[in-house]
Each structure stands twice: as C-alpha cells, then as structure tokens.
Amino acid sequence: MAKKNKSISKEKKIGSTVVTPRSFWSYKKNRSRVYTLLILLIMLYFFIVNNTKDEPKEGPYPPGYNPSYLNSSPVE
Numbered sequence: 001m002a003k004k005n006k007s008i009s010k011e012k013k014i015g016s017t018v019v020t021p022r023s024f025w026s027y028k029k030n031r032s033r034v035y036t037l038l039i040l041l042i043m044l045y046f047f048i049v050n051n052t053k054d055e056p057k058e059g060p061y062p063p064g065y066n067p068s069y070l071n072s073s074p075v076e
Contacts, residue, residue, distance in 0.1 A: 013019065024030055
C-alpha cells in the first residue's frame with residue numbers, strides 16, 4: 001500500500017501554480033453581507049433614537065389660522 005501524506009496544510013495546485021487561500025473580505029458575497037448588515041444596524045439605530053425622544057411641544061398657530069375648524073365634525 002502507498003504511504004498517506006498527512007500534511008495539515010494542504011495547498012491546492014492548478015497546474016504548476018499554487019493557489020493561496022483567500023481571505024474572508026476578498027469574497028464579494030461576504031463583503032455584500034457585511035455592508036447590508038451595517039446599513040440595517042444604522043437604520044435600526046436611527047429608528048430607535050427617533051422614536052424614543054419626547055414629542056415636541058405645541059407652538060403657536062400660524063397667522064390667519066382659525067382653530068375652531070380643528071374640533072368640528074365634517075358636514076354630511
């Protein structure tokens with residue numbers, strides 16, 4: 001029987017060229033996932049910040065505005 005080569009760090013060869021393993025960031029699919037996750041986290045942060053603030057206090061009405069129409073029911 002032939003001897004088995006128990007090498008932990010096997011390198012792939014294509015022809016006579018040795019292919020080095022690529023990093024996580026070099027794959028476009030992984031970069032896309034990271035960017036998507038980053039954008040979603042930023043959107044979630046702004047959503048939470050926007051909805052946890054107190055409501056602004058009511059200010060004065062604009063000139064020429066009649067507030068009596070505010071509480072009236074529509075005419076049918």
